[in-house]
Amino acid sequence: MSVVVFVPGDAAAIAVGADKVAKAIEQEAVARGLDVTIVRNGSRGMLWLEPLVEVRTDHQRLAYGPVKVSDVAGLFEAGFLDGAEHVLSCGQTKDIPFLARQTRLTFSRCGVTDPLSLSDYRHYQGLKGLEKAVAMTPADIVKQVTDSGLRGRGGAGFPTGIKWKTVADAAGPQKYIVCNADEGDSGTFSDRMIMEGDPFVLIEGMAIAGIATGATKGYIYTRSEYPHAVRTMQAAIEIARREHILGPSVLGSAYSFDIEVRMGAGAYVCGEETSLLNSLEGKRGIVRAKPPLPALQGLFGRPTVVNNVISLASVPVIMDRGAQFYRDYGVGRSHGTIPIQLAGNIKHGGLYETAFGVTLRELIYDIGGGTLSGRPVKAVQVGGPLGAYFPPSLFDTVFDYEAFAAKDGLIGHAGVVVFDDTADMLKQARFAMEFCAVESCGKCTPCRIGSTRGVETVERIAAGIEPERNRALLADLCNTMKFGSLCALGGFTPYPVMSAMTHFPEDFAPTPLIEAAE
Ligand SMILES: Cc1cc2nc3c(=O)[nH]c(=O)nc-3n(C[C@H](O)[C@H](O)[C@H](O)COP(=O)(O)O)c2cc1C
C-alpha cells in the first residue's frame, strides 16, 4: 500500500525549499523501490518548522521538520515512512504545542487536506454550511451571520451581518461580492494561507454571501505578489464550477453564483475598499469619497459587499455549527476566533488561530517563544503599518477590538510584528510617515502633503533642531492627519508615529540621524 507523505505547497514553505524536498522524497522512494504518494498540502502555520514533512501512519500524522534536501536520505534510512524516530521528529502533528493550543475554526482544514481535493474538503465538514444556506431564506442567512457576532477581519472590524443586510435590502439589477485579498499589512499572511491551503472554504463563504444578498457574481481581488494563491484559487474555481458548487445552479438550487480572480499590481492603498473597486474597474487605485457606501453603490455603481478573505472564510463554519456556537468564543463584543499572524523578530512565527481574549504577552512569550535574536522585546506593532507600537507595559492588553482601541491601538488584520531592543523607534516613526508618503493615493492634502512634512519634521528632531518645538509640531501634524484625512491611510499613520513618540521618548532625544545627514 502506498504511504502518504505531505509536503506543503504553500508559498512560505516553497520559499525555504519545499519543492526541492518533495522532489528529493520522490526520487529517494523510486531509488528504494518504495510506493510513496506525495500530497502538497497547505501549511500548518508553524513557519519555523517549514518545510514540515508529515507521514500518515495508521490514523496518525507524524511530523518532521524543518527538512532540508540533505536530510531526506537519512529520514528514509531511519524509517520515517513507518513513523520512526529521527532527529527532526516532532511527534504527532496535532500534539505540537503551538498547534495543540489553538482553536481552529476558520483554519480547521488548512494543512490537513489536499487543497484541491473536493473529497477531502467534504470529508472534513466542507460544504455543510452552503448546503444549509441553500435551504434557508436569504434573510435567515443574514440573521445567522449577524447573530454570530462576526466582524470584518480586514481592518475595521465592522459587523459582517449588518453590511450584508444593507446590500440585501438595496435594489439593483446586479449585485456583487468582492473579496478583499489584497493583504497589504506588514507581517500578515492569513489570506494567502487560506487561498493556498483551503481555497474551497473561501468559495463556499462567497457563495453563501451571494445567496444571502442576491449577488450573482463575485470577484477575488488579490495582488501579483501572490502567484501561488492565484493559481490555486483559479484551479479550485474550475473544480467548483464542474461540481456545480458555482454556476447557474449552486448545489442544484435556484441560486446562481460565479467567481473570478483579479490581480492588482500591489499598492497598499488598493486594499482600501473604494480604491480597490476603482482598480477592479480598471481605473487608477484612488480612494472614493463616502457616501455613497460601496454597499449601496460599489462595483460599477452596483450594491457590493466588500469583505476580507478571513471574514468570508469564517462564514461556512458559522452556517454549519450555528451562530451561538461561534458567538460563544471570544470576549466582550469581539466574538469568535481570530487568526493571529506572529512575525518579525520572533522565535516561533506563524499562524495562530484562537478565540479573542488572548493577551499580547501570551502571544509573544508563551506561544511565540520571545525574540529570535534572544534579546529583550522592545515593542510590538499590531495591525499593520498603521498600527500602534506597544511597549512591554501594554503587553497585558487582550486581543479585543475595544481593548486595543482603548489603548490607541488597532487589531487590523491581526498581524503582530515583534521588535527587539535594537530597534530605534524614531526611525520607525520616520518610516511610518515615509510609507504614507509613498503609498498615498494623493486625493487629500493632509495625507499627501502631511506625510512628507512629517518625514521632514522627524528628521529635524533626529538632527537635534529645536527638538521640543518640532515634537509639538509633529503631534499637531498628526492631529491634522488623523481628523482631516479622507481614508485610514492618512488617518491612521499618526498611530505608529504618536505611539513611538509617547512610549519611547528616549528615542526622540536629539541624536544625529544617519539618514537625515545623508
Ligand atoms: C489603506 C488601507 C488598506 C487596506 N488594506 C486592506 C487589505 O489589504 N485587506 C482587507 O481586507 N482590508 C483592507 N483594508 C480595509 C478595507 O477598506 C475594508 O474595510 C475591508 O476590506 C472590509 O472587509 P471586512 O469588513 O471583511 O473587514 C484597508 C483599508 C485601508 C484604509
Ligand code: SF4
Ligand atoms: S488619506 Fe491618503 S490614501 Fe486616503 S484618500 Fe487621502 S490621500 Fe488618498
